[in-house]
Amino acid sequence: MELTDKLEILADAAKYDASCASSAAPKRSSEGKDGVGATNGMGICHSYTPDGRCVSLLKILLTNFCIYDCQYCVNRRSSNVPRARFSVQEVVKLTVDFYLRNYIEGLFLSSGIIQSADYTMEQLVAIARELREVHQFRGYIHLKTIPDADPALIEAAGRYADRLSVNIELPTQTSIERLAPEKSVHTIKLAMGAIRLKLDEKADEPKAPRFAPAGQSTQMIVGADASDDQRILSTAETLYGSYKLKRVYYSAFSPIPHSPKSVPLAPPPLLREHRLYQADFLLRGYGFQVSELLPQAGNLALDIDPKLAWALANRQHFPLDLNRADLAMIARVPGIGLLNAKRIVELRRMRRVRYADLSRLRCSMKKVAPFIITADYTPARDGTPSETLRRAMAERQQQLTLWPELQVA
Structure with missing residues (x-):
């Protein structure tokens, strides 16, 4: 397969991951083919560095092959979608070439799980290592970490990446067991906890080795299960308090081709996602608690902020x-x-x-x-x-x- 064909498939497949603060464009359809530089979330997205600068990132998957069968994911094992896989050298070449052409200032790299969690994480780390050590790449790097991977690999990822993210995807153990049975909330939180410990070590000892200076983030999918906004925000509040996350991102569920019956066939209102971002901002910046914004079970109002x-x-x-x-x-x-x-x-x-x-x-x-x-x-x-x-x-x-x-x- 030609490199441009791989890029088209794997940039498009990456658009569902909101955890790099992509540019909030409205289009969410998984059908159709758009240019790499389109503003609808494919290919090049925007993120923010710790000092507040907005940077353009090449947003791609290493591969959309996956051994997991998460029912809400377009790249699940049973999904009938075109598949592709980059080599380590191909991702490095794309990143460096795009950077030298001034198209991007960094890389957001995620992946489906291939062979095993450790093997996939090794590939992601190898890309970041080669960019930093061989090409002296000083741009922003955001790596998606695989929760089941060896902690030593996650630690290595933090040495090369500016930010790490571990996506929890759904707010309850019950939903994860039903829709993503090969994943575990316990394992996800262990990975988050390990990253937090390394961040705390670096904060306590400035001379300690570099580790993910932009911290860690996660993503939750809105509308793939029956969880209401109170449950989603309560989970976010707990994650902020327990793991010192920089951000929780919210992604409105997008029905995918040939969706299984276990997930909704219609997306939630996009305005619901927007209200969750507003509420999250109040939690992080204004001192609100979830119990104030939603004292009872239910969703945030759509007609007012x-x-x-x-x-x-x-x-x-x-x-x-x-x-x-x-x-x-x-x-x-x-x-x-x-x-x-x-x-x-x-x-x-x-x-x-x-x-x-x-x-x-x-x-x-x-x-x-x-x-x-x-x-x-x-x-x-x-x-x-x-x-x-x-x-x-x-x-x-x-x-x-x-x-x-x-x-x-």
Whole structure:
């Protein structure tokens, strides 16, 4: 098979893995053939370095052959899809050639499992090692680690990769046993724990060998099983706390050709994935807990964002006096993001905050107005029901784009 044909197959097969922060383009169909540089998730994607730079990555699989038969995966053993496999040298050549042509700044490399977990992990490590040691490649490398692989291989991967990821895929042991019986939550968490220990060692001893400076991440598929958003976010909250993950990525399940009956035949609303990203951002950046965003089992609202939903359900905290409230509470006001909350606190050290100041900060004024008090503004105390406010806000939410982590103010 020609190298370009392999690239077409294995770049397309990699688009289902969201755990490298790909560019949030909407197309998810597994059918059709798009160019390597398309913005729909195939071939070249975008990620972020620890210092915040956006980089373009070559996003491919080493192979889409796989000995596992995970029911939600297009590359499962029983799937009838075109198969291909790169050699170590082919991946190295593609990466270096694309880098020299200024098409990419790094590599995101995953793989189906071939022969064994150890064999596959050895191949992934060999690619990263050759790039770093032979070609002196200094670009960003994100490696997908195989949970069942020997810990020594995962440790070696961390010496060459900037970030490692171990995908948990589904939020419950029951779902994994049913849809991916060859995988184990216990094994996945052992791998995550081993990576965390190495990261902690490096943090405690700066002179220790280099190990995955951008940390580790994981992915959960949304809508492949019956898990609701509370269960998905609770699992994410536990993973953040136990393994110090940098990110949990959410990928809306995409029905694949000849899907088995064990998985849904229709995808979940893409907006559901978007709401999970917004909620995740509130967990990581705003101090929210899952029990606040979803006190009962169920899904996040689709018509309004999670912060607004929380504010409407907790009207007792509002209106909030921006000249007296602490930073954490100001950041919880709908329409005020964390950066603007910090600016408001800085401003009131010089003078009292006024309503026009929020407009100058480009806060979402229609969202902010019912929830704040300033030196010259107090909202009308007309007892407007939360449901009425929700309908008014929901009309505006429909105009927002579906980009993760945006519109959470």
